[in-house]
């Protein structure tokens with residue numbers, strides 16, 4: 083048999099442990115999934131926002147360049163009318179500069195690269211020939227052009243926006259161009275700075291040489307980027323977004339777009355860590371909101387566990403006391419509210435029943451005489467002891483079959499047994515339900531008569547004696563019986579003494595001739 087280990091974990095603990103583990107696992111998984119979904123949503127929305135931001139800036143710059151070309155185109159037409167007229171050229175340069183405040187300087191150059199007009203006044207430039215690649219390209223291509231950024235002889239970082247001048251006959255005369263200073267607070271600063279975001283998002287513009295035309299970190303303007311996937315993608319004409327590390331290895335959520343009429347790249351980006359910063363607050367808020375529901379859930383789990391385990395604990399307790407007299411009542415009082423507990427209770431009630439039947443049959447066997455079925459000596463002693471504990475009056479009959487030895491000797495032991503059973507049956511028949519008939523040993527019997535006076539006991543004894551004497555015993559014929567009677571109220575309080583007195587009177591009946599009842603000592607002497 084295996085005994086219950088004292089430190090064995092209880093069902094309540096087990097259920098709680100498993101439920102809590104399951105809840106924790108579900109909670110962690112939910113938080114992890116929520117974190118992933120929120121993070122992806124944030125990244126996606128930030129990428130989309132930066133793509134839109136880059137497109138918007140690219141579009142603004144494109145509009146500015148279109149407008150600039152429009153203004154330059156008009157001036158080209160004006161100067162083409164009288165290209166040899168210096169005053170006309172000067173007036174147009176002044177007007178153009180005044181018209182477009184984003185133009186830092188206006189140049190009118192002939193087809194050989196010679197400066198015919200420069201405004202604001204830079205007299206030393208007039209008459210000089212400009213040989214920079216950018217000017218040569220403008221003269222060569224003879225179409226509206228935006229140069230990449232370059233450093234002029236005067237040390238300014240500029241882009242040169244130009245428009246060709248054609249005579250009415252279609253002869254190429256030169257170009258009208260405007261320099262836009264890059265480092266100063268010029269047009270790009272206005273266009274991009276206006277869109278500045280305060281969430282760490284910033285934009286930069288690079289030309290087709292990857293030279294920075296604008297950067298929120300102004301000292302970097304003019305720097306040539308060694309590599310940039312976003313700039314390269316924009317220069318290829320793509321418009322999109324990507325999650326990439328920048329030159330310093332910081333992961334960026336970047337949108338990019340191309341300025342179509344200049345092949346410039348606009349990139350708007352935000353450090354990924356900054357974009358995901360709200361996630362921490364979001365998750366904390368989520369956790370805080372989960373806590374009250376979690377506590378309610380925990381209380382429900384505790385209550386549920388108690389409700390489930392309580393009947394089982396009570397059933398286990400009762401199962402240890404199946405033989406106790408009130409176990410059935412205890413079991414019936416248990417609230418076995420669910421099927422399994424009810425089934426266990428039913429099984430235990432059945433066990434209680436069987437244990438009782440077993441104990442009942444065992445105790446009956448232990449208290450009966452196997453031959454006659456009457457109570458045995460032990461049961462008789464127990465009854466007399468019980469009577470000793472009370473004030474109840476009772477009488478005792480000591481009965482002994484006369485000359486029984488002869489029966490055995492004459493008819494055999496088996497016939498003697500039959501005779502014993504028949505006499506026992508007569509004693510039983512002549513007594514009341516509340517009387518206790520016992521086989522005291524051999525052919526001796528005792529009949530205990532509660533609430534009986536000596537006289538009533540004598541009458542019963544006489545009736546038994548008479549019945550035995552007049553009953554035909556199988557194979558034997560008739561038998562007689564001698565009976566001694568004693569009574570508590572007359573003789574003694576103690577059962578031992580009463581029994582002894584009944585025995586003495588039985589002995590008196592024997593010596594007095596047998597087949598008689600003796601109920602007092604006077605009869606003994608007279609017998």
Ligand SMILES: Nc1nc2c(ncn2[C@@H]2O[C@H](COP(=O)(O)OP(=O)(O)OP(=O)(O)O)[C@@H](O)[C@H]2O)c(=O)[nH]1
Pocket residue numbers: 482483484485486487488490494495496497498499502523524525592596
């Ligand atoms: N068949 C049978 N005989 C028993 C049993 N128990 C005792 N006896 C017999 O009962 C007889 C009792 O004999 P005795 O004690 O001498 O008494 P008696 O012959 O009845 O004579 P008195 O009592 O003096 O009248 C013995 O022969 C026992 O063997 C039993 O269970 N069955």
